[in-house]
Each structure stands twice: as structure tokens, then as C-alpha cells.
Amino acid sequence: MAKLKILTAGDPLLKKKSEKVQRIDKKTVRLLKDMAETMYAAEGVGLAAPQIGILKRLVVIDVGDGLWELINPEIVKKEGSVMSCEGCLSVPDYEGEVERAETVDCVFTDTRGRRLAVSAQGLLAIALQHELDHLDGVLFIDKAQSIMPKPKKDPLAELAQEKKQ
Ligand SMILES: [Zn+2]
Numbered sequence: 001m002a003k004l005k006i007l008t009a010g011d012p013l014l015k016k017k018s019e020k021v022q023r024i025d026k027k028t029v030r031l032l033k034d035m036a037e038t039m040y041a042a043e044g045v046g047l048a049a050p051q052i053g054i055l056k057r058l059v060v061i062d063v064g065d066g067l068w069e070l071i072n073p074e075i076v077k078k079e080g081s082v083m084s085c086e087g088c089l090s091v092p093d094y095e096g097e098v099e100r101a102e103t104v105d106c107v108f109t110d111t112r113g114r115r116l117a118v119s120a121q122g123l124l125a126i127a128l129q130h131e132l133d134h135l136d137g138v139l140f141i142d143k144a145q146s147i148m149p150k151p152k153k154d155p156l157a158e159l160a161q162e163k164k165q
Pocket residue numbers: 087088089090130131134
């Protein structure tokens with residue numbers, strides 16, 4: 001497995017629409033594994049193939065309860081709305097408030113070629129909408145109602161603070 005380089009906002013590939021995967025082969029499975037490894041190494045909850053420069057409809061997500069590997073995912077139903085604070089591995093220095101559907105039904109193909117469906121809510125629903133946007137060249141900063149710099153974590157400053165207490 002290999003860690004891949006994550007493209008950041010400003011790279012034209014992030015604005016492109018990705019193509020459907022026509023054939024699921026060993027390369028597809030391997031790419032999904034590499035994407036998962038890249039996501040975990042960057043401590044993200046999701047990664048879409050265009051973020052590593054590959055314009056294919058492939059997404060990995062793990063919101064803390066296991067890995068989802070999604071081939072040609074499509075949201076077929078949306079309900080409700082929620083505002084939440086989102087970040088993105090391709091926009092490392094910022095976060096923003098984005099309005100999303102509260103629950104979504106998503107259909108996708110798994111690595112064995114089976115077409116499956118998932119009804120999602122909470123963080124998984126938000127992650128699905130965020131990652132599927134990447135497949136259409138949309139970043140959260142394109143639809144956020146407010147964008148702010150991420151608080152910088154400075155381990156030394158945190159340590160100094162701890163000692164004072
Ligand atoms: Zn993202």
C-alpha cells in the first residue's frame with residue numbers, strides 16, 4: 001500500500017467532474033486501499049479520488065465505525081437540513097459552516113461488484129454529501145455560509161499552558 005499526495009484547493013483537478021468506474025479490477029481495489037491509507041494517515045474521515053488527482057468516482061469514508069469503500073456512489077434521497085462545521089483534507093487551513101441534508105440514502109457498488117444501499121444520518125450523512133461533491137468538482141468552500149481559519153494546534157504552546165495550570 002502507498003500513501004498518496006493530497007491536492008489542495010487551487011489545483012484545477014479538484015474542480016473537474018469525475019468519471020464513472022466502468023470496470024472493477026485489482027487496480028480499483030488497490031487504489032481504494034491506498035486512498036484509505038492516505039485518509040487515515042492524514043486523520044481525515046473521508047477522501048475522494050479527485051483529491052489525489054484521479055478523476056474517478058471512488059470514495060472512502062470512515063467516521064469511526066469502520067471503512068466504507070464506495071464505487072460510483074449516488075445520493076438517491078435527501079431529507080431535512082442541518083448546519084455543521086466542515087473541514088477538508090484539500091483545504092487544510094480552513095473550516096466552514098455548511099448546510100446539508102440531515103439524512104441521505106446512498107447507493108454504491110462495492111469492491112465485489114454488488115450494488116448496495118445505505119441510509120445515513122449524522123456524520124456519515126454529512127461525509128457522504130461532502131465526498132460526493134468532490135466527484136462533481138465541488139469543495140465545501142464553494143457552498144459554505146462562513147469560512148474561518150482553523151485554530152492552529154501548537155503542541156509546545158499547549159504544553160506550556162498545561163504546566164501553568
Ligand atoms: Zn473534502
